[in-house]
Amino acid sequence: MRAFEEIEAALEDEEFQSALSKASLGTQAKVEEVLRSRPELLALAEEVREIKRAAIARLDELLEQAMNSLRAVRATPHLAETAEEAREIVGKLIGRGKLVVLSKSMAAAEVGLRPYLEAMGNEVWETDLGELLIQLEGTKPMHTITPAVHMSRRRAVELLEKAGAKVEGESIESAVRAAREFLRGKIVRAQAGITGANALAADTGAIVTVENESNVRLVSSLPPLHIALVPVDKVVPTLMDAIKVAMVQSAFAGLYPPTYINVISGPSSTADIERTRVYGAQGPVEQHVVFIDNGRTAARKGALAEQLYCIRCGRCQYECPVWIHTANRWGGPVYGGPMGLVWTAITYDANEAAKLSFLCLGCGRCDEACPVGIPLSRLIRELKAYAMRDLK
Amino acid sequence: MPFEPREIARLIADSMKRYGLPFPAPSDVAYSWAKGISLPSRGSPMLYTGALYQLAPYIVSIVDYTSLLEGSSLSSLGLKLSRHLPPSVLRIAVRPREEVRAYVERVLRSIVKLLERSGIRPAYAYEDDMYSGVLLYDLGLDELFAEQARKVFKALKARGAQEVIAVDPHTTHVLRSVYPKYVDGFDLSVRSYLEVISASAVGRGEVVVHDPCLYARFENVVEQPRKLLEGAGYKVLEPRRSRRMTYCCGGPIEGLAPKIAKKIARVRLSELSEKSSLIATMCPICYINLAEVASRERVEDIALLLAGEVK
Numbered sequence: 216m217r218a219f220e221e222i223e224a225a226l227e228d229e230e231f232q233s234a235l236s237k238a239s240l241g242t243q244a245k246v247e248e249v250l251r252s253r254p255e256l257l258a259l260a261e262e263v264r265e266i267k268r269a270a271i272a273r274l275d276e277l278l279e280q281a282m283n284s285l286r287a288v289r290a291t292p293h294l295a296e297t298a299e300e301a302r303e304i305v306g307k308l309i310g311r312g313k314l315v316v317l318s319k320s321m322a323a324a325e326v327g328l329r330p331y332l333e334a335m336g337n338e339v340w341e342t343d344l345g346e347l348l349i350q351l352e353g354t355k356p357m358h359t360i361t362p363a364v365h366m367s368r369r370r371a372v373e374l375l376e377k378a379g380a381k382v383e384g385e386s387i388e389s390a391v392r393a394a395r396e397f398l399r400g401k402i403v404r405a406q407a408g409i410t411g412a413n414a415l416a417a418d419t420g421a422i423v424t425v426e427n428e429s430n431v432r433l434v435s436s437l438p439p440l441h442i443a444l445v446p447v448d449k450v451v452p453t454l455m456d457a458i459k460v461a462m463v464q465s466a467f468a469g470l471y472p473p474t475y476i477n478v479i480s481g482p483s484s485t486a487d488i489e490r491t492r493v494y495g496a497q498g499p500v501e502q503h504v505v506f507i508d509n510g511r512t513a514a515r516k517g518a519l520a521e522q523l524y525c526i527r528c529g530r531c532q533y534e535c536p537v538w539i540h541t542a543n544r545w546g547g548p549v550y551g552g553p554m555g556l557v558w559t560a561i562t563y564d565a566n567e568a569a570k571l572s573f574l575c576l577g578c579g580r581c582d583e584a585c586p587v588g589i590p591l592s593r594l595i596r597e598l599k600a601y602a603m604r605d606l607k
Numbered sequence: 608m609p610f611e612p613r614e615i616a617r618l619i620a621d622s623m624k625r626y627g628l629p630f631p632a633p634s635d636v637a638y639s640w641a642k643g644i645s646l647p648s649r650g651s652p653m654l655y656t657g658a659l660y661q662l663a664p665y666i667v668s669i670v671d672y673t674s675l676l677e678g679s680s681l682s683s684l685g686l687k688l689s690r691h692l693p694p695s696v697l698r699i700a701v702r703p704r705e706e707v708r709a710y711v712e713r714v715l716r717s718i719v720k721l722l723e724r725s726g727i728r729p730a731y732a733y734e735d736d737m738y739s740g741v742l743l744y745d746l747g748l749d750e751l752f753a754e755q756a757r758k759v760f761k762a763l764k765a766r767g768a769q770e771v772i773a774v775d776p777h778t779t780h781v782l783r784s785v786y787p788k789y790v791d792g793f794d795l796s797v798r799s800y801l802e803v804i805s806a807s808a809v810g811r812g813e814v815v816v817h818d819p820c821l822y823a824r825f826e827n828v829v830e831q832p833r834k835l836l837e838g839a840g841y842k843v844l845e846p847r848r849s850r851r852m853t854y855c856c857g858g859p860i861e862g863l864a865p866k867i868a869k870k871i872a873r874v875r876l877s878e879l880s881e882k883s884s885l886i887a888t889m890c891p892i893c894y895i896n897l898a899e900v901a902s903r904e905r906v907e908d909i910a911l912l913l914a915g916e917v918k
């Protein structure tokens with residue numbers, strides 16, 4: 216199994232090991248400090264826990280409401296049952312020979328969107344710096360929020376230069392400056408921008424995203440077409456709920472305060488001439504939301520249902536003693552670590568996830584870390600039991 | 608494929624059927640430590656070890672053996688005991704390490720001493736001190752686990768147990784929090800010995816505590832060990848990650864992925880030793896994993912520290 220060879224290689228890679236150890240110790244301390252100094256965020260996490268529980272319980276109803284709300288703000292909703300359908304829907308919207316920019320989205324990775332669009336003859340660029348580095352390296356995101364956590368500055372500069380960015384000097388600042396120039400050139404010319412979402416509000420059709428780089432803002436507002444990929448578990452009842460999800464996600468990722476929280480409800484418009492509403496002011500003319508099921512609805516009835524509360528903060532990864540040595544090389548083709556094992560089982564292949572689950576210590580540190588109280592170690596033990604189900 | 612947890616599970620299942628133990632070991636392995644201590648063989652509270660301490664020396668030798676295979680063609684990741692290994696090889700592999708065997712015997716005897724010193728004279732089931740099935744549960748072998756759990760419950764009830772005193776976090780956890788889900792009518796009250804004993808002044812100096820994951824996060828045995836150590840005369844120091852956010856020793860995956868397990872043990876040992884070179888453990892698996900990577904540090908089971916039995 217290739218996954219184990221990759222883990223083996225990661226264990227021997229000193230650069231990888233030291234980058235991860237530094238990043239996880241740093242993030243652990245950061246999150247602890249954020250939560251210690253702002254206990255209101257712990258209370259907010261409790262609230263989000265209840266919001267998610269209630270939302271997943273009436274997901275069908277909320278999804279329908281969300282679709283209607285999206286239509287009301289002149290956005291176009293789509294529902295993809297599978298990863299393949301999601302790719303096809305986006306492929307049709309974009310067509311061929313276009314310049315497309317992406318903001319970091321695990322949903323896009325889950326459905327294999329970038330390679331699909333490229334194969335259709337589009338030029339596609341990741342605009343989150345970490346994700347761009349992953350694209351250039353040809354690997355997979357090593358963490359949910361910080362995809363290039365395993366990479367040294369030397370490696371980052373090397374990759375950026377190979378792509379054609381002009382990095383002057385060796386500093387991290389000059390690498391970031393070069394990436395900024397490089398990506399701006401792409402974003403202003405792009406015909407389509409694709410983002411994920413932290414949450415989508417059923418009452419308004421509002422998409423909420425949280426970020427620090429400002430690339431989500433650019434990708435969702437400069438190109439004439441904006442497509443948001445939204446896994447169905449991200450639908451919550453109200454816009455207030457959606458903002459709370461974004462706040463908690465950011466706090467538990469150790470990025471607090473978030474630099475930007477974006478709310479997008481439909482394409483841009485103006486009614487400044489004769490009070491007639493025209494769509495396509497400075498932002499997109501058209502906006503589409505592609506809801507992705509890909510195993511989620513089915514998971515609601517199974518032993519892994521609680522994973523659907525996940526808000527993708529990635530804290531369970533940074534706190535996991537095993538993940539700290541493997542990053543997302545452990546967990547499946549897209550997702551990794553504790554949450555990743557379960558998401559792999561839900562969205563990809565339960566057998567694959569079950570095989571990988573035996574590297575879990577069952578130590579429960581992830582359970583303790585999770586803002587929404589997902590009993591990760593119990594769910595992972597369910598995967599082990601699944602692997603052994605025929606042994607008596 | 609190098610990674611074969613199912614093969615390991617098969618060996619364990621086979622051994623359970625033959626010996627009632629997860630790996631081949633002498634039939635008196637669970638209670639030979641108690642020879643010469645006369646405890647009533649029926650009654651309540653009942654001391655129940657679940658044989659985890661006693662099996663620890665066997666686990667070490669499996670790990671020793673499997674580590675030898677690391678890097679060989681049989682195992683990438685050191686994920687061993689593959690299908691290529693017949694059970695006969697396993698049997699050779701599990702000759703226990705003598706010094707560990709002697710150590711865990713001292714720990715168990717100290718626990719009896721601590722209970723008696725606290726005015727508790729427990730019963731002990733001797734040949735009915737059966738393996739609890741912890742490993743079966745951890746590996747996801749649910750049916751075998753349920754079967755074992757029912758056997759253990761029945762045996763303890765037959766010997767008149769109402770209250771059970773367990774001696775390690777894994778056994779405490781499965782009996783208290785998992786058995787009730789698998790055994791109909793389970794009605795034993797289960798506590799760790801650390802929850803029932805009182806302290807007497809026997810030690811001094813500084814000690815850093817290593818909370819085992821299951822006590823700290825699943826069984827809320829967090830403050831008692833600290834109070835006991837303080838009562839015994841120690842100054843208790845906390846590592847950076849402690850109490851509910853304690854950090855694993857790596858032990859649970861030692862048998863499947865020793866390379867990762869060792870890395871985890873080293874990380875934990877180094878943060879413990881920042882605080883004190885004397886480290887208190889409360890679990891045989893933690894003890895073994897930390898002691899394996901220790902050099903200048905001294906790892907001691909809390910029972911020996913509390914009983915004043917450290918050499």
Ligand code: SF4
Pocket residue numbers: 359467524525526527528529530531532554584585586587588589591
């Ligand atoms: S499982 Fe919990 S801790 Fe892990 S990413 Fe999801 S919300 Fe965060």
